[in-house]
Amino acid sequence: MKRHVWYWGLIAPLPLFLAIVYLVPFLGVVRWSVTEPQLGFGNYVRVFTDPLVLSVLWRTLRVCVLVTLATTIMAYALSYIWVFASPPIQRLVEFGVLIPFWISTLTRAFGWLVLLYNRGLINTGLRDLGLIDFPLTLVRNEFGVVVGMTHFLVPFAVLPLVSSMRHLDTRVLTAARGMGASRFHVFRSVLFPMTMPGVVGAALITLIFSLGFFITPAILGGGRSVLVAEFIYVQIFQTVDWGIAGAISVVLMVAVAALIALFIRLTRVEQMVG
Amino acid sequence: MNDRTFLKARNITKRYGKVRALDDVSLDIVEGEFLTLLGPSGSGKTTFLMCLAGFVEPSEGVLEQNGRDITHMPAEDRRFGMVFQGYALFPHMTVARNVDFPLRVVGRGKAERERLVSDMLRTVGLEGLSQRRPSELSGGQQQRVALARALVYEPAVTLLDEPLSALDKNLREQMQDEIRSLHRKASGTFVFVTHDQTEALSMSSRVAIFNRGRIQQIGTPQEVYEKPANRFVAQFLGRINLVPLDKAETNGSWMTGSFEGRTLVSSTGGETIEEPVIAVRPEHMTLDRREPTNDMNAVKATVIDYAYGGAHSVLQLRCQSGLELSLDVGSADTNVPVTPGETVWVSWPKETGFALSAKDQQQ
Numbered sequence: 001m002k003r004h005v006w007y008w009g010l011i012a013p014l015p016l017f018l019a020i021v022y023l024v025p026f027l028g029v030v031r032w033s034v035t036e037p038q039l040g041f042g043n044y045v046r047v048f049t050d051p052l053v054l055s056v057l058w059r060t061l062r063v064c065v066l067v068t069l070a071t072t073i074m075a076y077a078l079s080y081i082w083v084f085a086s087p088p089i090q091r092l093v094e095f096g097v098l099i100p101f102w103i104s105t106l107t108r109a110f111g112w113l114v115l116l117y118n119r120g121l122i123n124t125g126l127r128d129l130g131l132i133d134f135p136l137t138l139v140r141n142e143f144g145v146v147v148g149m150t151h152f153l154v155p156f157a158v159l160p161l162v163s164s165m166r167h168l169d170t171r172v173l174t175a176a177r178g179m180g181a182s183r184f185h186v187f188r189s190v191l192f193p194m195t196m197p198g199v200v201g202a203a204l205i206t207l208i209f210s211l212g213f214f215i216t217p218a219i220l221g222g223g224r225s226v227l228v229a230e231f232i233y234v235q236i237f238q239t240v241d242w243g244i245a246g247a248i249s250v251v252l253m254v255a256v257a258a259l260i261a262l263f264i265r266l267t268r269v270e271q272m273v274g
Numbered sequence: 275m276n277d278r279t280f281l282k283a284r285n286i287t288k289r290y291g292k293v294r295a296l297d298d299v300s301l302d303i304v305e306g307e308f309l310t311l312l313g314p315s316g317s318g319k320t321t322f323l324m325c326l327a328g329f330v331e332p333s334e335g336v337l338e339q340n341g342r343d344i345t346h347m348p349a350e351d352r353r354f355g356m357v358f359q360g361y362a363l364f365p366h367m368t369v370a371r372n373v374d375f376p377l378r379v380v381g382r383g384k385a386e387r388e389r390l391v392s393d394m395l396r397t398v399g400l401e402g403l404s405q406r407r408p409s410e411l412s413g414g415q416q417q418r419v420a421l422a423r424a425l426v427y428e429p430a431v432t433l434l435d436e437p438l439s440a441l442d443k444n445l446r447e448q449m450q451d452e453i454r455s456l457h458r459k460a461s462g463t464f465v466f467v468t469h470d471q472t473e474a475l476s477m478s479s480r481v482a483i484f485n486r487g488r489i490q491q492i493g494t495p496q497e498v499y500e501k502p503a504n505r506f507v508a509q510f511l512g513r514i515n516l517v518p519l520d521k522a523e524t525n526g527s528w529m530t531g532s533f534e535g536r537t538l539v540s541s542t543g544g545e546t547i548e549e550p551v552i553a554v555r556p557e558h559m560t561l562d563r564r565e566p567t568n569d570m571n572a573v574k575a576t577v578i579d580y581a582y583g584g585a586h587s588v589l590q591l592r593c594q595s596g597l598e599l600s601l602d603v604g605s606a607d608t609n610v611p612v613t614p615g616e617t618v619w620v621s622w623p624k625e626t627g628f629a630l631s632a633k634d635q636q637q
Contacts, residue, residue, distance in 0.1 A: 171362035178327055179376035179427075180353040189375075193366045 026253070033246030043247035053231075053248065060228040063145055063217070064210040070150045071206045072199060075157035079198075082158070083165040097155045105152065109219040112148045113139060116220075140222030148220040149213055156209060157202035160267070164198025197267055204263040208256055228252055278305040280463070281326065281431060286335035288321055288487075295321040296332070297487035303431065303465065304480075308457050310466045312474040313484030314510070320435060322484070323467050327433050328352045339430070355424035355432035355462075359439060361416050363408040369419050370395070370404040376427045394426040397459065398452075414445050421456060431463040438473065450477055471511045475499060483507050499555075505630050508553045515559070515599045516551040517573065518632060529629045534595055538571045542629035549632040556602040558626040561589070562619040572621040575599055577614050591620060 033043050047053050082093040100108065115121050116138035123135040138144055172194070176186045192199075214229040221227070226234070228248060235245035281303035288296040296318045303309055303326075311319040324330035325337065328349030337345045344352060353376075364372050370391055377387045395401050398418040408416055417437060424432050434453070438446045454477055457464050468474055474481050475495040483490045483498060483506075491503040502508035505516070519531030519538060529542040529550060540552040552571070566572050575591035578598075589601040599620060 171358050172364060174329060175356060175358055175362040178349045178356045180350050180379045185379060190364060
């Protein structure tokens with residue numbers, strides 16, 4: 001009993017800190033959503049009826065689902081190489097996956113801008129090769145946003161996938177091959193089903209992270225492809241409509257909490273870090 | 275070697291860097307036989323099995339199936355049946371789906387597959403468990419699923435890699451019987467890898483003994499146990515006493531020499547042997563209080579230890595020269611002096627001993 005008190009004493013500063021910096025301000029946001037400009041649920045009605053808000057939510061969902069798909073597929077390929085390739089290639093992939101964690105979001109978004117811009121590396125390169133006459137619109141649209149967000153999120157999705165592949169008994173793959181199964185058959189009916197927990201974990205992590213993205217879509221969307229986080233920012237600092245900003249925040253928060261609950265139900269935390 | 279030879283390994287060598295996992299291995303596998311590859315860990319037996327399966331490519335040598343060179347054919351084209359150490363069942367599939375997998379791969383019809391799977395599950399005694407997952411089965415049941423999966427498509431040969439090593443002793447003996455009876459029923463060819471010499475002797479029609487990447491001897495269990503080709507084989511297959519001979523002379527199929535001033539005789543293959551020893555299995559030795567008067571080999575020794583072992587007990591003795599002997603005695607035999615310190619005579623018939631070289635070399 002005494003020991004328990006001691007443990008709680010050690011842990012207490014963290015929840016306390018989180019409560020002060022997250023929970024209290026969030027309660028403030030909840031209050032705005034039902035009091036600005038007047039008491040009631042008017043802001044929530046607007047969230048689900050105002051065509052502008054709905055189009056932002058719809059775009060956010062579309063972009064995030066696309067990002068989740070692209071990220072999970074790429075992360076799966078990378079994880080496969082990381083786990084099953086020869087050691088030198090494994091080191092290379094490991095390096096490539098871990099390095100981005102240390103590069104700021106801003107730097108990475110601007111890096112993509114340099115590549116994708118009308119006079120960026122890709123467009124000038126293609127023009128010099130004579131493949132195009134007019135620059136392709138690769139940025140300041142949803143495409144640019146999806147590219148930037150996918151690039152940011154791939155390393156996060158790799159970790160649960162690598163973990164699920166490392167736990168795999170590779171003799172099972174050998175056995176399948178020995179019974180005459182082609183590589184594709186082994187992948188489809190053995191490897192993929194057996195790594196499904198990792199796939200679900202990776203997809204949910206990506207979706208949860210991507211819903212709240214702010215800097216990357218703001219830079220690569222260039223104000224034309226506004227996602228929900230940027231939209232909230234605009235409502236607070238430019239149009240000063242704190243009520244609707246609060247209501248959207250609460251809706252976003254509820255959606256993310258539901259996804260996290262799903263994530264915890266479907267995957268065990270030990271699997272993610274193992 | 276035989277007109278029913280269908281797998282022929284010629285001079286197979288496998289190098290990993292500078293290590294030779296297999297060193298010039300040649301072996302014929304005859305249709306319908308139960309061949310066991312026996313050896314200590316690291317002896318190359320599993321590497322050889324993996325070469326047969328196609329999971330390991332030999333650095334040198336040729337592997338032929340019915341006269342066709344399959345040395346570089348990938349495993350998925352050979353489709354030999356395989357039972358892995360630890361079974362390697364598909365954890366996300368039911369028992370029935372596991373057994374169905376090799377049939378599905380080759381695209382057999384649904385009705386035929388269902389019939390084959392249910393027949394096979396009945397053969398291995400799992401008919402009621404077809405909808406279970408491997409994780410819901412006991413070790414022995416998982417073993418049966420692995421066997422069913424390897425046998426269901428009637429492969430040309432079934433390769434078994436230490437399939438019983440994870441089971442406890444009683445279950446292991448039961449599964450040995452079941453594998454033998456499956457071999458009879460399936461009338462296929464089995465190649466079985468084990469490091470357990472008792473298992474090898476009791477299950478196989480032939481045993482190939484591996485050490486340091488080389489085959490030391492191939493023969494029936496009786497041949498390799500009673501007439502081992504060299505000291506390694508003799509000692510690996512069970513406890514054996516090695517009595518060194520002085521001034522040994524070979525005369526036809528008999529070798530005569532002296533030990534502690536006594537003349538001893540042993541059977542021999544006729545070739546010259548460096549540093550000869552007589553090898554005698556403990557169960558062939560008998561104990562007397564007085565010097566035996568019959569025509570047996572006999573040496574004098576002192577009892578140093580007695581270890582009770584149920585049906586058979588083990589007696590440790592030491593000769594004057596310091597040589598230690600190990601003897602099996604029936605626990606029911608009350609004439610046996612078991613008091614340490616007592617002097618006794620150990621004797622054995624001349625034909626049960628065989629001459630070997632004390633040097634641990636293969637021939």
